Amino acid sequence: MTHPDHDLYALAQEVEAMFPGRRxxxxxxPHRAVEVDFGSPLGPRVRCLIHDSRMHMSLDWGxxxxxxxxxxxxxxxxxDPFRLGPGQRPGGDACIIEVAYPxxxxxxxxxxxxxxxxxxxxxxxxxx
Numbered sequence: 001m002t003h004p005d006h007d008l009y010a011l012a013q014e015v016e017a018m019f020p021g022r023r024x025x026x027x028x029x030p031h032r033a034v035e036v037d038f039g040s041p042l043g044p045r046v047r048c049l050i051h052d053s054r055m056h057m058s059l060d061w062g063x064x065x066x067x068x069x070x071x072x073x074x075x076x077x078x079x080d081p082f083r084l085g086p087g088q089r090p091g092g093d094a095c096i097i098e099v100a101y102p103x104x105x106x107x108x109x110x111x112x113x114x115x116x117x118x119x120x121x122x123x124x125x126x127x128x
Contacts, residue, residue, distance in 0.1 A: 008026055008028065008032050008034065008050065009026060011034050011048065011050075012024050012025075012026045012034045014113075015034055015036060015048070015116060018113065018116065018117060018120075019036060019120055022036050022037065022038070022120075023036075023037040023039070024036055024037070025037055031049045031050070031051065032049070032050040032051075033047055033048060033049045033050065034047070034048045035047045035048075036120055036123075038123060038124075038127055040062070040127070041062060042061075042062035042063065042066060043061065043062060043127055044059060044060070044061055044096075044123035044126060044127055045059075045060045045061075045093065045123075046058070046059055046060075046116065046119045046120050046123055047060060048116065051103075052103075053102060053103055054100050054101060054102050054103055055100065055101050055103060055106060055112075056098065056099075056100040056101075057098065057099050057100075057115055057116060057119060058085060058095050058096075058097065058098040058099075058119070059085075059095070059096045059097045059098075059119045059122060059123050060085075060093040060094060060095050060096065061093065061094050061095075061096055062093060062094070063094060064094040066094070067085070067094030067095070067096055068094075070096055070126050071084060071085075071096055073126065074096075074097075074126075081099045081100070081101070082097055082098070082099045082115075083097070083098060083099070084096070084097060085097055085098050096126075097119065097122070099115055
């Protein structure tokens with residue numbers, strides 16, 4: 001996984017390489033982000049948002065009511081740095097699980113890859 005100091009498109013290419021067949025979307029507005037699309041407007045999305053001071057990864061769901069039901073089904077206990085999401089976000093999606101790292105204290109590349117892979121695998125399990 002490319003650290004946020006590197007090009008946003010390089011991050012997208014690495015995410016695409018990790019998940020062949022998944023659509024990966026890059027956006028620069030309103031936030032610099034890479035999104036793994038699962039093909040459903042009401043279903044899961046995994047996002048890697050790059051802010052000035054931090055990198056934020058999340059598993060989001062279409063609507064808060066659906067997100068609450070998905071959160072209730074989670075068969076896991078979260079450990080730091082993961083935490084249950086805060087709920088509805090501006091723009092409509094609701095966060096299920098999130099992790100954030102200060103840009104000046106990012107973990108090693110393999111840890112970032114593992115975090116993205118964990119969120120995508122969880123999204124695939126919960127989508128069924």
